Amino acid sequence: MKQLDFTVRRETEADHRAVENLIRESFWNVYRPGCSEHYVIHRLREDPAFVRELDFVMEKDDKLIGQNMFMKTVIDADSGKTVDVLTMGPICIAPELKRKGYGKALLDYSLGKAASLGYGAVLFEGNIAFYGKSGFDYARNFGIRYHDLPEGADDSFFLCRELIPGYLDGVSGVYRTPAGYYVPDEEVEAFDRTFPPKEKKKLPGQIFG
Numbered sequence: 001m002k003q004l005d006f007t008v009r010r011e012t013e014a015d016h017r018a019v020e021n022l023i024r025e026s027f028w029n030v031y032r033p034g035c036s037e038h039y040v041i042h043r044l045r046e047d048p049a050f051v052r053e054l055d056f057v058m059e060k061d062d063k064l065i066g067q068n069m070f071m072k073t074v075i076d077a078d079s080g081k082t083v084d085v086l087t088m089g090p091i092c093i094a095p096e097l098k099r100k101g102y103g104k105a106l107l108d109y110s111l112g113k114a115a116s117l118g119y120g121a122v123l124f125e126g127n128i129a130f131y132g133k134s135g136f137d138y139a140r141n142f143g144i145r146y147h148d149l150p151e152g153a154d155d156s157f158f159l160c161r162e163l164i165p166g167y168l169d170g171v172s173g174v175y176r177t178p179a180g181y182y183v184p185d186e187e188v189e190a191f192d193r194t195f196p197p198k199e200k201k202k203l204p205g206q207i208f209g
Contacts (some may be wrong), residue, residue: 001078001115004100004101004161005060005061005106006058006059006060006066006102006105007058007059008057008058008059008106008110008190009057009059010052010053010055010056010057010058011055011056011057011067011069014147015057015064016042016045017064018064019041019057019062019064019067020038020195021038021042021044021050021067021079021195022064022065022066022067022093022094023037023038023041023090023181024037024038024192024195024198025037025094025095026055026092026093026094026095026098027090027092028198028200029200029203029206031206031207031208032194032200032206032208033131033200033202033203033206034187034188034198034199034200035207036183036185037071037090037092038191038192038195039183039187039188039191040090040180040181040183040193041067041069041090042087042099042191043180043183044069044071044178044180044181046147047071049071049072049073049178049180050069050071050180051069051071051072051086052069052108053113053117053123054068054069054070054086054109054113054114054117055069056068056069056106056109056113058093058102058105058106060097060102065093065094065097065102066091066092066093066094066097066102066103066106066208067090067091067092067106067179068070068088068089068091068092068093068106068107069088069089069090070086070087070088070110070114070119070122071086071087071178071180071181072084072085072086072178073085073086073087073090073123073175073176073177073178074176074184075123075144075171075173075174075175075176076173076174076175076176077144077172077173078173079169079171082124083120083168083171083173084120085119085121085122085123085175086114086119086121086122086123087121087122087124087177087178088110088122088124088142089124089125090192091103091106091107091110093106101131104113104130104134104147107131107134108134111161111163113133113137115164119163119164120143120154120162120163120164120167120168121160121161121162121163121167121168122136122160122161123131123139123144123158123159123160124155124158124159124160124161125157125158125177126150126159127157128156128159131159132159135161136159136160136161137160137161138156138158138159138160139155139158139159139175140155140158141160142156142162142168142171143168143171143172143173143175144160144168144171144172144173144174144175145172145174145175145179146174146175147174147175147176158175159169173196193202
């Protein structure tokens with residue numbers, strides 16, 4: 001594989017608008033007509049659960065090409081205790097550089113940093129075909145259930161990776177998505193109007209209408 005040329009550093013306030021635009025370009029019409037992820041990160045930066053030490057951007061040739069960030073959350077264990085974990089995202093790579101190895105490089109770098117800070121596990125909604133290459137497995141294999149998901153429903157989108165081996169041994173329970181990820185559609189629309197217009201399209205494979 002060709003050696004990739006990039007740098008990864010912490011996001012700064014001066015990066016915010018460029019990062020939001022990158023996320024918008026990367027997610028536009030992927031999961032829904034338009035997207036909400038650029039507004040989600042705009043909101044999450046001020047959330048108490050936001051982990052500033054794990055807020056990264058990737059650059060190539062002095063151009064912003066990727067980003068990833070983490071939030072603190074918990075598992076409500078069946079034993080009655082809460083277990084501290086992380087969740088992740090939005091994570092993205094510039095559309096023209098997808099499937100070239102940059103996404104995995106950014107993911108592996110940021111997971112390594114999270115592990116070095118002592119965090120025990122990351123739970124995340126994603127595609128096992130990609131994230132499995134970086135050590136993620138189905139969360140069900142760790143005894144962790146996705147909140148509000150009916151019993152027997154497809155949970156193959158719900159992934160987990162231990163950063164400390166054995167961190168989830170003996171744990172079973174329900175993962176709690178941080179409230180900051182839920183944003184009103186009208187706020188998304190208002191925020192999106194501050195960016196250049198883009199056409200929303202209903203496409204096959206989108207999971208939200």
